[in-house]
Amino acid sequence: MNLSYYPGCSLESSAREYNLSALSVASALGLSLTEIEDWICCGATSAHSTNQLLAYALPAANIALAQQAGRDLVVPCASCYNRLKKTDHVLRNDPARRRQLEEVVNFTFTGRIGVMSLLEAFTVRIGAEEISRRVVRPLEGLRLACYYGCLLVRPHHVTGFDNPENPRSLDALMAGTGARPLSWSYKTECCGANLGLTVGDAVRQMVSRLLEMAEEAGAQAIVTACPLCQMNLEVRRPNNRNGIPAFYFTELIGLALGLKESGSWFARHIVDPLPLLRSLSLAS
Amino acid sequence: MFNSQSFIEEVKSRSGQPIELCFQCQKCASGCYMARFTDHAPNQILRYIQLGLKEKALRSSMIWLCSSCEICGSRCPNGIKMFDVMDALKKIAISNNIVAEKKIRLFNDIFLDTVRSKGRIHEALMMAEYKLRTGDLFSDLDLGLKLFLKRKLPLIGKKVKDRKYLDVIFKRCFDMERKAFAKYQVRLDGGKLN
Ligand code: SF4
Numbered sequence: 050m051n052l053s054y055y056p057g058c059s060l061e062s063s064a065r066e067y068n069l070s071a072l073s074v075a076s077a078l079g080l081s082l083t084e085i086e087d088w089i090c091c092g093a094t095s096a097h098s099t100n101q102l103l104a105y106a107l108p109a110a111n112i113a114l115a116q117q118a119g120r121d122l123v124v125p126c127a128s129c130y131n132r133l134k135k136t137d138h139v140l141r142n143d144p145a146r147r148r149q150l151e152e153v154v155n156f157t158f159t160g161r162i163g164v165m166s167l168l169e170a171f172t173v174r175i176g177a178e179e180i181s182r183r184v185v186r187p188l189e190g191l192r193l194a195c196y197y198g199c200l201l202v203r204p205h206h207v208t209g210f211d212n213p214e215n216p217r218s219l220d221a222l223m224a225g226t227g228a229r230p231l232s233w234s235y236k237t238e239c240c241g242a243n244l245g246l247t248v249g250d251a252v253r254q255m256v257s258r259l260l261e262m263a264e265e266a267g268a269q270a271i272v273t274a275c276p277l278c279q280m281n282l283e284v285r286r287p288n289n290r291n292g293i294p295a296f297y298f299t300e301l302i303g304l305a306l307g308l309k310e311s312g313s314w315f316a317r318h319i320v321d322p323l324p325l326l327r328s329l330s331l332a333s
Numbered sequence: 334m335f336n337s338q339s340f341i342e343e344v345k346s347r348s349g350q351p352i353e354l355c356f357q358c359q360k361c362a363s364g365c366y367m368a369r370f371t372d373h374a375p376n377q378i379l380r381y382i383q384l385g386l387k388e389k390a391l392r393s394s395m396i397w398l399c400s401s402c403e404i405c406g407s408r409c410p411n412g413i414k415m416f417d418v419m420d421a422l423k424k425i426a427i428s429n430n431i432v433a434e435k436k437i438r439l440f441n442d443i444f445l446d447t448v449r450s451k452g453r454i455h456e457a458l459m460m461a462e463y464k465l466r467t468g469d470l471f472s473d474l475d476l477g478l479k480l481f482l483k484r485k486l487p488l489i490g491k492k493v494k495d496r497k498y499l500d501v502i503f504k505r506c507f508d509m510e511r512k513a514f515a516k517y518q519v520r521l522d523g524g525k526l527n
């Protein structure tokens with residue numbers, strides 16, 4: 050199956066292991082992801098805090114590129130996904146805004162391609178059953194807190210994906226790898242998003258509460274589908290960056306599929322996940 | 334003083350939210366994690382808007398510390414998306430030059446300048462510029478070094494090819510949005526600016 054791919058800026062730097070693992074795992078599972086050429090930054094929080102039209106125009110320019118490529122657009126970063134999906138929603142449902150955006154970006158919206166998160170693509174286009182069929186190294190004994198954060202599931206009238214208060218899709222994929230997803234009540238709480246640099250203390254408190262709750266539920270690791278969440282969970286934690294590691298879901302699927310390159314993803318983590326994986330005989 | 338009616342109208346028009354429906358149930362505030370770090374909770378901000386207390390709403394740190402988590406909007410019984418209201422207030426605060434959290438605004442400006450000139454964000458350069466311009470050089474130094482050593486902060490970023498087109502998009506957006514809301518820009522004596 051062929052889909053277009055919008056990595057976003059984080060996946061080119063701080064979340065490189067998310068990009069590498071997403072591409073490896075997708076190709077191992079027969080999902081071909083082609084990066085759209087010359088994509089531009091979605092504008093993120095800075096755009097929607099400053100100029101509303103720009104907050105739609107930057108994603109719309111990327112939707113225009115994807116439209117030319119003619120395939121549905123997959124977005125691994127939860128934050129970029131949220132901006133692109135909101136813009137797609139506005140283009141479909143708000144004719145006045147659509148005309149304005151068509152003028153600014155200089156394109157004609159056809160509505161023929163859809164926008165989805167990588168989590169949704171894995172859930173809907175591959176599915177947990179297929180993953181579990183392909184597992185060569187079941188992640189048995191690994192207890193996980195699946196952490197969705199904000200932007201993958203909210204606002205629900207736009208994302209239309211999973212249950213906004215108690216999402217299950219990531220839990221299902223992780224169960225497919227043989228790991229044990231736990232129930233905990235902080236699945237969709239906020240990690241502090243991009244406020245880490247500007248109001249670090251607030252974010253540190255949010256992150257330490259998330260880690261505490263995950264550990265209290267018995268988790269040995271947290272798994273996410275968002276570069277902002279993963280980064281905050283690793284670097285905005287108190288106690289000198291010890292404690293439970295935070296994975297991208299694609300890394301754990303790759304590990305379960307026995308992909309050799311998984312070691313190079315884990316080497317990029319700030320909180321070393323290898324001691325945990327070794328203790329479960331999942332790494333050497 | 335500010336014209337309170339035009340303020341309410343501007344918030345409604347920018348946010349698209351039914352401000353008048355709020356009945357102060359505080360569901361938004363009870364789910365809002367950032368509220369405890371700020372001066373006013375989301376429901377209070379809404380009240381200030383209803384009462385036309387423009388300065389009180391605009392001077393609040395809440396509107397800047399909102400992390401856009403959208404918990405408020407998903408729980409409000411009246412379908413008010415506070416997050417969109419916070420965004421509207423930030424833009425009005427900028428156009429009135431009343432910005433409570435200058436560091437956050439500076440971060441946003443540096444971010445958008447980078448997008449405009451390069452097309453993509455280059456995290457290392459952006460962090461460095463932010464640090465230089467806030468004078469807060471050392472708080473995240475060990476973090477930056479760690480990221481760099483893990484090859485997570487490449488020093489050379491990618492640029493997109495068609496940057497002229499990008500500049501046109503920025504220019505059009507700023508021109509069109511300024512024009513669309515110019516009618517709300519009132520002078521301190523209550524007269525219109527244009
Ligand atoms: S949840 Fe809605 S109605 Fe209740 S206080 Fe907040 S904005 Fe008002």
Ligand code: SF4
Binds near residue numbers: 365367368399
């Ligand atoms: S979107 Fe903003 S105001 Fe609403 S709950 Fe989240 S941080 Fe609070």
